[in-house]
Amino acid sequence: MAKSDDCVHILQGLLVFGNVVIGMCGIALTAECIYVVASSHGLYPLLKATENGDIYAAAWIGIFVGLALFALSILGIIGVIKASRTLLLVYIILMLITFAFEMASCITAATQQDSLTPEFFLKQMLDRYQKSDPANNSENEVTKTWDELMRQNHCCGVKGPSDWQDYTSAFRSTHSDADYPWPRTCCVLDAKGLPVNLDGCKLGVSGYYNSNGCYDAISGPVNAHAWGVAWFGFAILCWTFCVLLGTMFYWSGIEY
Amino acid sequence: RPRHEGARTMLPLLLLLLPAAHGTVRLEFMPTLTKVPPLEGMTTASTFVLNQPRCVFENYSNAVIWLVVALDKGRLSFNNSAGPGTPETAFQNFPHSRAYMTLNATPDSYPCPKPSGDIAVLRVGSETSCAQDETRPTCNGPLPGPGPYCVKFLALEGSVPVAETYWSAPIMLRTAKSQNSISTTGSGHSAGMIAITTILSILFAILLAALVAMLFLCGSDSCGGSSTFSKPESVTVRRYNTHHVYDQPAARL
Numbered sequence: 001m002a003k004s005d006d007c008v009h010i011l012q013g014l015l016v017f018g019n020v021v022i023g024m025c026g027i028a029l030t031a032e033c034i035y036v037v038a039s040s041h042g043l044y045p046l047l048k049a050t051e052n053g054d055i056y057a058a059a060w061i062g063i064f065v066g067l068a069l070f071a072l073s074i075l076g077i078i079g080v081i082k083a084s085r086t087l088l089l090v091y092i093i094l095m096l097i098t099f100a101f102e103m104a105s106c107i108t109a110a111t112q113q114d115s116l117t118p119e120f121f122l123k124q125m126l127d128r129y130q131k132s133d134p135a136n137n138s139e140n141e142v143t144k145t146w147d148e149l150m151r152q153n154h155c156c157g158v159k160g161p162s163d164w165q166d167y168t169s170a171f172r173s174t175h176s177d178a179d180y181p182w183p184r185t186c187c188v189l190d191a192k193g194l195p196v197n198l199d200g201c202k203l204g205v206s207g208y209y210n211s212n213g214c215y216d217a218i219s220g221p222v223n224a225h226a227w228g229v230a231w232f233g234f235a236i237l238c239w240t241f242c243v244l245l246g247t248m249f250y251w252s253g254i255e256y
Numbered sequence: 257r258p259r260h261e262g263a264r265t266m267l268p269l270l271l272l273l274l275p276a277a278h279g280t281v282r283l284e285f286m287p288t289l290t291k292v293p294p295l296e297g298m299t300t301a302s303t304f305v306l307n308q309p310r311c312v313f314e315n316y317s318n319a320v321i322w323l324v325v326a327l328d329k330g331r332l333s334f335n336n337s338a339g340p341g342t343p344e345t346a347f348q349n350f351p352h353s354r355a356y357m358t359l360n361a362t363p364d365s366y367p368c369p370k371p372s373g374d375i376a377v378l379r380v381g382s383e384t385s386c387a388q389d390e391t392r393p394t395c396n397g398p399l400p401g402p403g404p405y406c407v408k409f410l411a412l413e414g415s416v417p418v419a420e421t422y423w424s425a426p427i428m429l430r431t432a433k434s435q436n437s438i439s440t441t442g443s444g445h446s447a448g449m450i451a452i453t454t455i456l457s458i459l460f461a462i463l464l465a466a467l468v469a470m471l472f473l474c475g476s477d478s479c480g481g482s483s484t485f486s487k488p489e490s491v492t493v494r495r496y497n498t499h500h501v502y503d504q505p506a507a508r509l
Binding site (some may be wrong): 036100101107111113117119120123126127160161162165166168176177178181202203206210226230231234248251252 | 293379382384398430437439446448462464466474507
């Protein structure tokens with residue numbers, strides 16, 4: 001009996017500890033996902049424009065999953081201490097549902113990271129930048145986002161200004177190559193928003209135009225967010241797996 | 257092969273003696289694209305950038321220096337005595353006419369020696385406003401195709417060609433690929449994503465199996481037994497003091 005009591009107490013202790021960790025990680029997951037949703041508004045039009053806003057869906061799911069994990073961990077602690085079969089059964093089933101949702105969120109975030117290649121952004125930029133289509137508002141959003149991106153990060157195009165030379169584009173069909181080898185936003189601009197030296201910019205003299213591409217400025221934050229949501233969620237799920245197995249074992253051993 | 261000093265002093269004499277002679281001096285200079293400093297727009301789809309002919313036409317201060325742009329195939333048939341601004345050399349008739357003349361300048365525009373900090377370039381194809389204007393046959397308009405083009409400089413005194421440079425090497429401009437040729441079908445899935453998906457699926461499957469086993473095998477109280485975990489308020493063995501144990505000594509007395 002004493003040995004059994006010790007085993008019980010150790011198992012209870014471990015399960016309570018496991019649930020405490022799950023609760024804290026749930027809060028952390030909620031906080032991280034709120035940060036991802038709040039800080040990526042600048043780039044959201046680029047991703048939304050091609051129905052690729054899944055990273056934000058994954059983050060929204062993460063917020064609710066985090067809160068659910070916190071609430072369920074409290075339920076789990078109570079259930080383990082009281083050794084109540086009903087409470088623990090409810091806990092196990094709700095935890096499995098939460099597990100499934102978080103699994104979906106992680107896989108979505110991980111898949112997202114793969115699909116945001118330079119070619120994806122390049123095609124979108126060439127198709128939509130300065131596409132004069134008054135009926136479609138999303139094109140203006142994309143143009144405004146790109147202009148803001150190029151101004152703030154002092155970059156041009158996705159891989160460089162030569163993107164505008166190497167490929168046809170909506171921009172090229174309305175702006176002649178001799179006057180606009182690349183958009184004016186690629187030039188170094190003064191305080192009024194006009195090019196400092198237009199001829200230097202058109203020639204491509206370094207110092208008067210932005211020579212590096214914007215891909216790093218876009219992919220850096222988005223990939224970091226996707227990585228955070230995907231891998232932190234994965235770690236929580238592995239821990240939850242262990243705790244759930246332990247809880248099931250504990251449940252099966254409780255006297256009815 | 258052209259001679260240097262001898263030819264230059266002989267040339268005015270020759271011109272005097274042979275007024276109708278085509279004694280155009282070939283100068284030792286080949287026009288080149290500007291590679292120093294590196295320019296992103298050295299060649300675009302319709303323009304290219306040449307180095308200015310500094311220190312080349314020093315002896316021809318009375319001449320006007322023209323740039324002759326020709327298709328690679330057309331340079332052999334170019335006649336130096338074709339005047340600028342004529343239909344044969346008008347920009348608007350190019351490429352039908354195989355060559356055109358533009359960017360006229362006096363040698364003062366190309367002072368020698370070139371100060372080292374300056375960028376001395378000529379951008380061929382920069383004037384878009386006069387490209388269709390027939391009244392501006394010497395327009396420096398955007399080039400109509402990817403080329404290849406050859407250029408040379410020609411010095412004219414009045415309408416007589418006096419000096420020329422070599423033809424440049426053929427210059428190819430950039431061609432734009434169609435944007436539809438960019439494939440966004442994805443580079444496949446990364447190892448991380450495959451790992452996450454596989455591992456999570458396995459874990460979830462194990463949990464479901466464990467749940468099923470737990471419910472079916474232990475749904476009734478067939479699992480909970482006295483040898484397994486008991487509740488905290490469960491009955492512990494209490495010692496019973498039966499009356500007869502205490503009664504016995506009393507009975508003896």
